[in-house]
Amino acid sequence: xxxxxxxxxxxxxxxxxxxxxxxxxxxxxxxxxxxxxxxxxxxxxxxxxxxxxxxxxxxxxxxxxxxxxxxxxxxxxxxxxxxxxxxxxxxxxxxxxxxxxxxxxxxxxxxxxxxxxxxxxxxxxxxxxxxxxxxxxxxxxxxxxxxxxxxxxxxxxxxxxxxxxxxxxxxxxxxxxxxxxxxxxxxxxxxxxxxxxxxxxxxxxxxxxxxxxxxxxxxxxxxxxxxxxxxxxxxxxxxxxxxxxxxxxxxxxxxxxxxxxxxxxxxxxxxxxxxxxxxxxxxxxxxxxxxxxxxxxxxxxxxxxxxxxxxxxxxxxxxxxxxxxxxxxxxxxxxxxxxxxxxxxxxxxxxxxxxxxxxxxxxxxxxxxxxxxxxxxxxxxxxxxxxxxxxxxxxxxxxxxxxxxxxxxxxxxxxxxxxxxxxxxxxxxxxxxx
Amino acid sequence: xxxxxxxxxxxxxxxxxxxxxxxxxxxxxxxxxxxxxxxxxxxxxxxxxxxxxxxxxxxxxxxxxxxxxxxxxxxxxxxxxxxxxxxxxxxxxxxxxxxxxxxxxxxxxxxxxxxxxxxxxxxxxxxxxxxxxxxxxxxxxxxxxxxxxxxxxxxxxxxxxxxxxxxxxxxxxxxxxxxxxxxxxxxxxxxxxxxxxxxxxxxxxxxxxxxxxxxxxxxxxxxxxxxxxxxxxxxxxxxxxxxxxxxxxxxxxxxxxxxxxxxxxxxxxxxxxxxxxxxxxxxxxxxxxxxxxxxxxxxxxxxxxxxxxxxxxxxxxxxxxxxxxxxxxxxxxxxxxxxxxxxxxxxxxxxxxxxxxxxxxxxxxxxxxxxxxxxxxxxxxxxxxxxxxxxxxxxxxxxxxxxxxxxxxxxxxxxxxxxxxxxxxxxxxxxxxx
Numbered sequence: 001x002x003x004x005x006x007x008x009x010x011x012x013x014x015x016x017x018x019x020x021x022x023x024x025x026x027x028x029x030x031x032x033x034x035x036x037x038x039x040x041x042x043x044x045x046x047x048x049x050x051x052x053x054x055x056x057x058x059x060x061x062x063x064x065x066x067x068x069x070x071x072x073x074x075x076x077x078x079x080x081x082x083x084x085x086x087x088x089x090x091x092x093x094x095x096x097x098x099x100x101x102x103x104x105x106x107x108x109x110x111x112x113x114x115x116x117x118x119x120x121x122x123x124x125x126x127x128x129x130x131x132x133x134x135x136x137x138x139x140x141x142x143x144x145x146x147x148x149x150x151x152x153x154x155x156x157x158x159x160x161x162x163x164x165x166x167x168x169x170x171x172x173x174x175x176x177x178x179x180x181x182x183x184x185x186x187x188x189x190x191x192x193x194x195x196x197x198x199x200x201x202x203x204x205x206x207x208x209x210x211x212x213x214x215x216x217x218x219x220x221x222x223x224x225x226x227x228x229x230x231x232x233x234x235x236x237x238x239x240x241x242x243x244x245x246x247x248x249x250x251x252x253x254x255x256x257x258x259x260x261x262x263x264x265x266x267x268x269x270x271x272x273x274x275x276x277x278x279x280x281x282x283x284x285x286x287x288x289x290x291x292x293x294x295x296x297x298x299x300x301x302x303x304x305x306x307x308x309x310x311x312x313x314x315x316x317x318x319x320x321x322x323x324x325x326x327x328x329x330x331x332x333x334x335x336x337x338x339x340x341x342x343x344x345x346x347x348x349x350x351x352x353x354x355x356x357x358x359x360x361x362x363x364x365x366x367x368x369x370x371x372x373x374x375x376x377x378x379x380x381x382x383x384x385x386x387x388x389x390x391x392x393x394x395x396x397x398x399x400x401x402x403x404x405x406x407x408x409x410x411x412x413x414x415x416x417x418x419x420x421x422x423x424x425x426x427x428x429x430x431x432x433x434x
Numbered sequence: 435x436x437x438x439x440x441x442x443x444x445x446x447x448x449x450x451x452x453x454x455x456x457x458x459x460x461x462x463x464x465x466x467x468x469x470x471x472x473x474x475x476x477x478x479x480x481x482x483x484x485x486x487x488x489x490x491x492x493x494x495x496x497x498x499x500x501x502x503x504x505x506x507x508x509x510x511x512x513x514x515x516x517x518x519x520x521x522x523x524x525x526x527x528x529x530x531x532x533x534x535x536x537x538x539x540x541x542x543x544x545x546x547x548x549x550x551x552x553x554x555x556x557x558x559x560x561x562x563x564x565x566x567x568x569x570x571x572x573x574x575x576x577x578x579x580x581x582x583x584x585x586x587x588x589x590x591x592x593x594x595x596x597x598x599x600x601x602x603x604x605x606x607x608x609x610x611x612x613x614x615x616x617x618x619x620x621x622x623x624x625x626x627x628x629x630x631x632x633x634x635x636x637x638x639x640x641x642x643x644x645x646x647x648x649x650x651x652x653x654x655x656x657x658x659x660x661x662x663x664x665x666x667x668x669x670x671x672x673x674x675x676x677x678x679x680x681x682x683x684x685x686x687x688x689x690x691x692x693x694x695x696x697x698x699x700x701x702x703x704x705x706x707x708x709x710x711x712x713x714x715x716x717x718x719x720x721x722x723x724x725x726x727x728x729x730x731x732x733x734x735x736x737x738x739x740x741x742x743x744x745x746x747x748x749x750x751x752x753x754x755x756x757x758x759x760x761x762x763x764x765x766x767x768x769x770x771x772x773x774x775x776x777x778x779x780x781x782x783x784x785x786x787x788x789x790x791x792x793x794x795x796x797x798x799x800x801x802x803x804x805x806x807x808x809x810x811x812x813x814x815x816x817x818x819x820x821x822x823x824x825x826x827x828x829x830x831x832x833x834x835x836x837x838x839x840x841x842x843x844x845x846x847x848x849x850x851x852x853x854x855x856x857x858x859x860x861x862x863x864x865x866x867x868x
Contacts, residue, residue: 034651137726137730138730139580139581142573142581143576143581147565147575147577217468290744292453292457292571293735293741297734298731299731301727306726306727307726314584328761332470332755336468
């Protein structure tokens with residue numbers, strides 16, 4: 001056992017792959033002590049051998065031929081950091097079928113097919129680990145599967161996309177508009193050339209699907225998650241929220257209610273007293289509520305070369321430890337509940353509404369009666385004169401079913417007293433506390 | 435395997451034991467699905483059978499005879515929640531020697547003998563888990579052993595004692611003095627009848643020893659930890675810190691420096707911009723810095739019946755999962771580094787000093803020259819008139835070795851210009867950033 005060397009293959013040598021390669025070097029002197037084994041990279045799958053050669057000490061580990069890896073019985077751990085559904089998904093399935101262990105950072109794949117891949121791993125008495133797929137370096141999958149496993153988790157609420165949090169921080173602290181803030185995020189490398197997945201909430205939505213499945217032991221896929229991005233938010237929204245004591249964040253929310261699971265991503269007003277309101281720049285944070293543990297929060301870097309590599313290598317070490325002590329680490333499909341997933345129309349929220357109305361007597365009464373007729377009760381309302389002929393009404397509602405709110409918004413649409421489409425943003429609050 | 439029932443014994447049925455008992459009931463319907471096994475409490479060791487009988491559904495599980503438990507080959511997990519070194523330590527050693535698994539919340543014992551107990555578990559091919567021994571329900575031992583395992587951790591800084599954090603929160607937000615705040619903590623049940631272990635920093639010191647050992651892979655025991663409590667802090671200190679942009683917290687700090695490990699507990703000034711400054715009431719929080727992951731923070735309930743039970747049961751579930759899939763979970767002694775532990779005199783800090791001086795020309799110059807002569811350079815200094823004949827000088831120093839600061843304080847002691855013993859509180863800052 002003392003000379004145990006475990007061989008791994010790395011699929012991909014982009015930003016995250018390079019980070020993983022670096023952590024392998026950094027940890028090399030400690031591995032034997034920590035794991036009772038050494039883990040070495042035997043092969044790295046890349047597209048361009050020449051380009052990749054500059055990034056590694058020994059280019060002979062590089063290959064552009066997947067068969068060399070999958071057919072090598074000496075390789076027991078596959079570390080997949082290519083991203084995307086194809087061919088990564090095929091490679092992972094083949095690896096699991098051969099009983100190889102898989103560690104992946106691929107949130108797209110896990111959000112779509114995680115449940116099936118875990119089942120496949122279980123069948124083949126192997127495991128697939130994906131700590132890096134959610135919130136980068138922050139330990140959250142591990143704690144959900146282990147330290148918090150004896151809880152009924154009923155809510156996970158968090159900031160799980162660093163790009164949009166950076167943009168919103170700029171909009172909030174430096175009063176930029178969305179386009180300006182996005183440009184800075186792009187220039188600094190926080191946003192990709194095509195930022196759609198981040199700014200439309202798709203990336204966050206995938207993480208919510210993964211978290212909800214694990215936390216509620218019920219299958220939730222990306223298709224089940226309602227997503228709404230931050231492109232419509234204006235400096236005016238942010239300023240107005242600030243006046244009412246809130247900060248606007250792009251929130252990922254997974255909630256287990258009596259009527260089913262809520263899984264959604266959209267901007268939310270967070271009370272300034274809530275710790276999530278202070279999570280700035282590209283940081284991520286997750287609040288988890290369990291019946292025994294109460295509230296716990298995890299905070300840190302949700303992306304980046306080294307934080308993501310930290311999470312991946314934590315998983316690799318777990319597998320290596322199991323191999324080194326002569327055992328196996330076996331996946332267990334744990335989506336034994338079959339909870340329905342609610343549509344956003346059936347979710348219950350408080351809402352922040354900003355309406356431009358004709359500046360004449362009775363405007364407020366009209367608004368209030370439309371809301372009342374649709375079972376939307378008002379918690380707070382403020383009217384301000386905007387121009388001589390126009391006033392602004394800001395309403396914060398009590399908890400109300402979204403379909404009822406939409407009925408009210410629909411009614412507003414046909415009314416001449418309303419000068420433009422109202423801005424609507426949901427307000428965060430625990431259901432039980434409101 | 436489908437009818438697998440794993441038997442556990444619970445040692446102790448106080449607050450935490452009762453919580454564990456409750457979580458067993460709460461999780462009973464899910465265990466088979468989560469673990470592929472049921473875990474049941476076969477015996478509970480108590481002192482007073484009659485008193486305990488009121489707390490359980492079936493009093494036949496109760497016993498006051500340890501031999502009944504240790505001699506029962508059917509019992510594979512011992513959950514120790516009695517606390518204290520004796521007899522808990524003896525029971526745990528006997529259990530490990532028989533190859534039973536141990537889960538414990540006993541920070542006193544782990545801080546003294548953790549390294550030896552882990553070695554004993556390893557020898558006997560079993561494991562001892564103690565997530566609950568540090569920061570109650572907050573997952574931190576698990577993440578250090580798993581998700582963060584591929585990091586060189588160089589600093590852990592945190593608020594790891596809820597009682598003192600509650601007291602300091604009262605002193606800060608409601609301007610109480612220590613005695614008043616302690617009384618409220620006692621009345622609310624946050625402080626024990628004898629609060630010494632909390633208010634003198636001993637409880638926090640034990641947690642620092644456990645964290646440092648794990649994080650640095652080097653043995654650190656409670657005896658190595660410098661501890662200083664909060665009994666000397668005055669409302670004036672808190673107010674004065676506030677004016678300079680700081681909040682005072684009782685901080686547990688474990689730091690890996692080139693000269694050795696620092697392991698200490700004492701009050702510190704935390705900049706208001708640091709997330710730890712906002713951790714209030716009885717909440718705990720831990721900041722961990724690793725070379726790959728950067729900063730991560732964990733926040734939640736550091737004590738209490740149910741949060742502590744959550745942590746214990748997470749460990750029990752981990753063991754049950756390993757047993758159910760036919761494997762074993764084996765401890766690994768990982769204190770392979772032999773780092774020296776530095777004395778507080780050799781630590782390097784910034785310091786906050788508050789001095790009452792004679793209100794006459796030259797007082798400031800005298801103070802400044804004593805500091806300068808002892809290699810203490812000043813970052814910030816403010817003089818205020820207190821009475822007509824007395825002034826107050828507040829100094830924040832640059833980074834300085836504690837022995838140098840003490841030389842300066844010693845010199846002050848003999849000087850007539852200084853009217854009373856200066857207040858000294860250390861200021862938190864990362865070494866690299868200062």
